[in-house]
Amino acid sequence: MQFIINGTSTSVEADPRTSLLDLLRDHVHLFGAKKGCNQGACGACTVLVDGGQRILSCLALAAQYEGREITTIEGLADEHGLHPLQHAFIEHDGFQCGYCTPGQICSAVGMIAEWKRGVPSHVTGDVSAEQIPLSSDELRERMSGNLCRCGAYNGIVDAIVETYAEAAK
C-alpha cells in the first residue's frame, strides 16, 4: 500500500485488518498518534487527511486511505521549528502527561479549517449563518472529540485562542 505520510511517499505491506493507527505506529514507526481507547471515544489517535481533514486513525482501515496524504503530529513542525500551536501548548500548559496532546493539536488544526469553511456546530445559534464567531463555547464544542484525563482543558483552549486569535476576530 502506498501513502504520502508527512510529505514522504511511503510504501507499506499490511493485512487489510490493519488500522491506519497501527500502520502509522507499528509499520512506519511514527509514535505521535496514540492508541487511547481504540474505539473512537478519546481522540488521541486524531490525524489529518488530504491537507487538513481530521479523522480518527483507530477507526480507519489503512486500506481505505491508500494513496492519500496523511499528516501526523510529526509532520506539523517544519525546518523553522515547531508549529505555532505546539509552541502555544507549551506556553499555556496545554498538557500534563502529554498522552492526548498529539491528537489535541492535530484536531485543533483540523477544527480551525472547518470553522473557516463555515461548518456549524451543535452550539451554533443560526446554522445558516455564513460566518460563525469562534466563541469559547464554540471552541469547546468543536474539540469535544478529544478527551484529556489530566484536565488541561483551560490551557488547551488558551493555546488555541492565542494561536488563532487573528483568525477568530
Add this chain to the structure above:
Amino acid sequence: MTPFTYARAHDTAEAIQLAGTSAAKYLGGGTNLVDLMRETIERPTALIDVTGLSSSIEQRPDGAWLIGAAASNTAVAEHPAIRTNFPALTRAIVAGASAQIRNMATVGGNLMQRTRCSYFYDDDGARCNKREPGQGCDAIGGFNRMHAILGGSDQCVATHPSDMCVALAALDAVVHLESAAGKRAVPLTDFHRLPADQPQIETVLKPGELITGIELPPASFGKYSTYRKVRDRASYAFALVSVAAAVDIQSNTINEVRLALGGIATKPWRAWKAEQSLKGQPASHASFQRAIDAELADARPLSANGFKIELTRRTVVAVLSELTGVSA
C-alpha cells in the same frame, strides 16, 4: 478481527457485483463497522468500500434534494442548501458523535449503524437476541436506563442510535436502493424494522442491496424545522431523548407538522399519532401536551427508563413552543 478481503468499488454496478456473497459487507466510513469487527460482533469475509461512489448533494428539477450515500456527515451538515432549507438535518448531524467521526462517517453508513446497547456489545458476558438470535435479552431485566420505551418487544429493547435518521424521518426522506434485481425507493420511516421476534434483522435491505442515496422532498416549511437532543453530557454522547420537528402555522393554527423522536425507540420514531393530534389545532402548550400524550400512550417503560416519558413530554413541548413562538 476475523480475516477479510478488501476491495474498492468504482461504481454502483461494480459494488453490487463485488458484494455477490452474503458474507460481504459494504464499507462506508467504518466508524461503527470497524469497531464491531474488532469486537468480532461483525465478521464479514469481504469488505466492499463504497466511499468512492456518489457523494454529490444536488437539487432535482422537481425541487427535491438528492444526497449521495457516500457524502460525509460533515458535507451534508455544512451544505448551504441543507443549512437553509432543512436546519433540523444540520442540527441533528452536528449533535451526533464528534467532528472527527462526522468527517469519516457517510450518510449510507449512518442509516446502517447498529445499536450501542452495552449487552449487544458484550459478546463474552451477556445474552443478546440481536447478536445471537434466540439467546435471550439481558437488557430487559438489567441496566436499561438508555433503552427504548417505544417499539420494543419481548426480544429486544435496544434503541436506534442515530441522530441524523431522526431528522430524516421528520423530513419525509426517501432511501434510494439498488441491487442486481434493480432500483427501488423506500421511505426512511419504512427502512428500519421494529425488532418484534427477529431483532437481528434491522432494515428492509435485501442481501447485496446497496443504499445509493437519500432524497429530501421539497418542503416549504422545512426551513421551520429544528432538532433538540437531551443527553447525559453536553457533547459527544448518545441521546436520552431527541426531537426533530418541522411546523407550518397559519394564523396560529397548525397547518402541517412533522415530528420524530430519537433515543427512546427501537427505530427512528416518526410520531404519527402526535402529528394527527396537532393538525388544525391552535399552537399552544395544551395542544402540544395532548399530542405527545397521544404518542406516549403506547410507551412501555422498563425498570430504569421511566424518566424518559416525562423527559420526552417536556422536550417535545419545548421544541414545538420554540418553532411556533409560543412562550414558555
